[in-house]
Amino acid sequence: xxxxxxxxxxxxxxVTDSALGPYQSAVIRIGFAAxxxxxxxxxFPHRHELYGPDSPWSWELGERLVSDNGAxxxxxxxxxxxxxxxxYVFAVLASLLLAVGWRTRAVSxxxxxxxxxxxxRSVFMGDGGDNVIHLMAVYLVFTRCGQVWSLxxxxxxxxxxxxxxxxxxxxxxxxxxxxxAGGLLAVSLSGTTTPDPFxxxxxxxxxxALGAWWLVGRVAPRSDARALFDVVGNIVHNTALLxxxxxxxxxxxxxxxxxxxxxxxxxxxxxxxxxxxxxFSPWPGLADLLASNATMVMLITxxxxxxxxxxxxTLFNRRVKNVLLALMITEHLAIAVVLGLPFFSMAMIVADxxxxxxxxxxxVGDAAGRLTxxxxxxxxxxxxSATAPAGTGPGATGxxxxxxxxxxxxxxxxxxxxxEPGAAAPGAVAGxxxxxxxxxxxxxxxxxTDAGGAGxxxxxxxxxxxxxxxxxxx
Amino acid sequence: xxxxxxxxxxxxxxxxxxxxxxxLPCRIAAAFALAAVAGVAxxxxxxxxxxxxxxxxxxxxxxxxxxxxxxxxxxxxxxLFAPNPLQQNIAVQVRAEIRTEDGRTRSVGWTDLSAEDGRxxxxxxxxxxxxxxxxxxxxxxxxxxxxxxxxxxxxxGRISEEYLRRIxxxxxxxxxxxxxERIQIRSRTLQVQPPAWSGEKASAEPRxxxxxxxxxPDESDAAAGESGGSAGFAASGRARGGAR
Numbered sequence: 001x002x003x004x005x006x007x008x009x010x011x012x013x014x015v016t017d018s019a020l021g022p023y024q025s026a027v028i029r030i031g032f033a034a035x036x037x038x039x040x041x042x043x044f045p046h047r048h049e050l051y052g053p054d055s056p057w058s059w060e061l062g063e064r065l066v067s068d069n070g071a072x073x074x075x076x077x078x079x080x081x082x083x084x085x086x087x088y089v090f091a092v093l094a095s096l097l098l099a100v101g102w103r104t105r106a107v108s109x110x111x112x113x114x115x116x117x118x119x120x121r122s123v124f125m126g127d128g129g130d131n132v133i134h135l136m137a138v139y140l141v142f143t144r145c146g147q148v149w150s151l152x153x154x155x156x157x158x159x160x161x162x163x164x165x166x167x168x169x170x171x172x173x174x175x176x177x178x179x180x181a182g183g184l185l186a187v188s189l190s191g192t193t194t195p196d197p198f199x200x201x202x203x204x205x206x207x208x209a210l211g212a213w214w215l216v217g218r219v220a221p222r223s224d225a226r227a228l229f230d231v232v233g234n235i236v237h238n239t240a241l242l243x244x245x246x247x248x249x250x251x252x253x254x255x256x257x258x259x260x261x262x263x264x265x266x267x268x269x270x271x272x273x274x275x276x277x278x279x280f281s282p283w284p285g286l287a288d289l290l291a292s293n294a295t296m297v298m299l300i301t302x303x304x305x306x307x308x309x310x311x312x313x314t315l316f317n318r319r320v321k322n323v324l325l326a327l328m329i330t331e332h333l334a335i336a337v338v339l340g341l342p343f344f345s346m347a348m349i350v351a352d353x354x355x356x357x358x359x360x361x362x363x364v365g366d367a368a369g370r371l372t373x374x375x376x377x378x379x380x381x382x383x384x385s386a387t388a389p390a391g392t393g394p395g396a397t398g399x400x401x402x403x404x405x406x407x408x409x410x411x412x413x414x415x416x417x418x419x420e421p422g423a424a425a426p427g428a429v430a431g432x433x434x435x436x437x438x439x440x441x442x443x444x445x446x447x448x449t450d451a452g453g454a455g456x457x458x459x460x461x462x463x464x465x466x467x468x469x470x471x472x473x474x
Numbered sequence: 475x476x477x478x479x480x481x482x483x484x485x486x487x488x489x490x491x492x493x494x495x496x497x498l499p500c501r502i503a504a505a506f507a508l509a510a511v512a513g514v515a516x517x518x519x520x521x522x523x524x525x526x527x528x529x530x531x532x533x534x535x536x537x538x539x540x541x542x543x544x545x546x547x548x549x550x551x552x553x554l555f556a557p558n559p560l561q562q563n564i565a566v567q568v569r570a571e572i573r574t575e576d577g578r579t580r581s582v583g584w585t586d587l588s589a590e591d592g593r594x595x596x597x598x599x600x601x602x603x604x605x606x607x608x609x610x611x612x613x614x615x616x617x618x619x620x621x622x623x624x625x626x627x628x629x630x631g632r633i634s635e636e637y638l639r640r641i642x643x644x645x646x647x648x649x650x651x652x653x654x655e656r657i658q659i660r661s662r663t664l665q666v667q668p669p670a671w672s673g674e675k676a677s678a679e680p681r682x683x684x685x686x687x688x689x690x691p692d693e694s695d696a697a698a699g700e701s702g703g704s705a706g707f708a709a710s711g712r713a714r715g716g717a718r
Contacts, residue, residue, distance in 0.1 A: 013494060017492030050604060057637055064633055071546035126603070128552070138548075224497045250552070254552035277560060278591075340601045
């Protein structure tokens with residue numbers, strides 16, 4: 001009894017104290033944003049046919065379907081050509097800015113608006129890849145995905161170095177926020193095309209919360225209320241990350257379990273068929289080669305099903321999970337080329353990468369940092385080599401307008417200055433959430449193992465500064 | 475994930491952080507937030523699970539609630555090549571009567587639009603959705619919203635007809651630079667031959683599904699993109715009227 005209470009307390013403090021998986025959330029932010037960006041650029045010559053007012057899926061058809069299903073899109077506000085171009089460029093810019101992590105909190109919302117507006121405008125143009133990006137664009141809004149590998153993180157580091165003075169002068173955040181109000185009013189007043197309240201309510205909620213967060217940070221930067229915002233931000237982030245992981249598992253489980261029921265997957269020839277579909281065989285020679293060997297076709301067919309069904313269960317064992325992860329990423333790379341589905345495959349690989357070990361991600365980040373550092377005159381490491389999550393030091397106090405991107409810095413800081421050490425066991429607040437989070441524990445368990453491994457590795461790069469309260473800089 | 479706990483110094487050197495550092499009222503608020511967020515996440519995952527799972531007693535019982543939760547933004551389908559991969563190549567073909575610039579009417583024989591897509595995809599490392607999805611999914615949409623006799627089922631049937639017609643007219647217009655007056659669409663389905671080593675044989679005979687001739691409304695519809703308005707609907711009504 002007592003032991004479970006302690007475990008519960010640990011769990012609660014784990015999900016409230018910090019935004020977990022900074023590298024995993026950064027890699028999916030960059031990945032999904034880049035996938036959508038590349039897709040939009042690739043389709044730039046075809047954009048009118050896909051989403052424009054004179055698309056075969058005409059503005060009127062879109063309007064008829066959307067008035068029926070209530071999906072969110074700003075593209076149907078008017079059938080003006082100019083509006084369409086504006087929205088397309090907006091979507092491109094939002095993807096670019098999200099990938100580089102500029103004002104991540106606000107831009108993740110813009111990214112979602114861009115994705116939903118285009119995809120819901122012409123639902124019949126999309127495929128599985130679009131579906132993944134659609135869902136993840138919504139989930140990303142809830143994550144603090146700019147803690148590392150972002151311009152936000154760099155800004156936080158510089159602010160820290162400058163002793164937190166720049167923050168006062170920050171005008172971009174409030175300006176963005178005020179501008180968003182205009183967009184939100186338009187969303188709400190347009191009324192004609194969005195009978196489903198989910199997205200408008202979400203937009204208003206995020207907007208109000210960020211405004212309040214910023215205000216509390218300005219008025220009472222050392223108050224409990226300010227700390228509460230951080231805690232709730234962490235809770236939302238950690239839950240969203242869990243949902244993203246669960247979503248990836250649901251994708252594989254669905255794909256796998258339904259395949260088990262298929263006669264072609266049973267008789268070991270399934271692989272042969274997609275390779276011979278005219279719509280999915282850009283390289284017929286390669287497809288023929290792959291399909292030529294009976295044994296290989298059978299093994300790949302069975303292997304695909306086995307991996308997809310097994311993957312969610314392997315999350316409980318770090319090593320097996322990583323092996324399967326490598327297999328799945330390899331298979332998706334093959335699908336990208338052989339079936340001519342590069343954007344679908346890229347989206348799936350990004351979804352997979354939320355399960356990558358922190359040590360691996362850091363190594364990739366450091367390598368990328370060295371690579372970009374070589375081209376920097378000041379020799380300063382770039383985005384990629386930011387090893388410590390931003391906002392973990394005192395400089396993060398009341399971090400700018402994009403507060404959600406900060407780590408647990410504030411709470412830690414406050415604890416150092418005025419908190420009541422050990423005032424109460426964290427477990428006391430667990431209450432009814434206990435059962436709900438038990439599942440979370442199981443899920444994050446495996447990923448946690450990875451990050452745990454990173455902990456010891458991290459000590460050499462970022463020092464104990466990454467732990468609550470300390471600063472990474474003297 | 476312990477990323478933030480970095481070098482794992484002894485526990486007792488840490489002052490309380492997060493919730494533990496809060497005063498009681500805020501701690502209660504945080505507890506409520508945690509319960510609410512966790513609750514919503516569980517409901518969400520449960521709903522998505524039931525949406526994805528085969529129809530079962532639970533999902534039938536709560537079908538309406540699931541649909542209301544999942545649609546429109548969380549709709550998803552992951553039966554990727556499942557339960558069986560598609561085992562036939564379905565090509566959409568069209569023939570038409572077009573009016574050339576000098577005002578004469580000309581017939582265009584059966585043209586395989588899917589084969590055009592296929593040629594555009596061949597050797598293409600990143601096929602466009604316009605080549606890979608547009609016509610293919612429009613035909614799927616049509617067949618799923620029509621009965622065997624090609625009669626529209628439900629409100630989406632009409633929409634799918636107009637969509638298919640607009641794709642075909644756009645592509646004929648592109649190929650011939652002329653105004654399209656009437657079209658007839660058919661699909662040709664060819665079984666993918668099972669692998670040689672499986673000892674199975676599939677029919678090599680193509681199957682055809684032939685739709686009636688459709689009248690194409692005047693160019694106000696072809697230009698509907700620019701002009702907008704309801705002209706397109708009225709026109710498509712006429713087109714269907716003419717087709718019967």
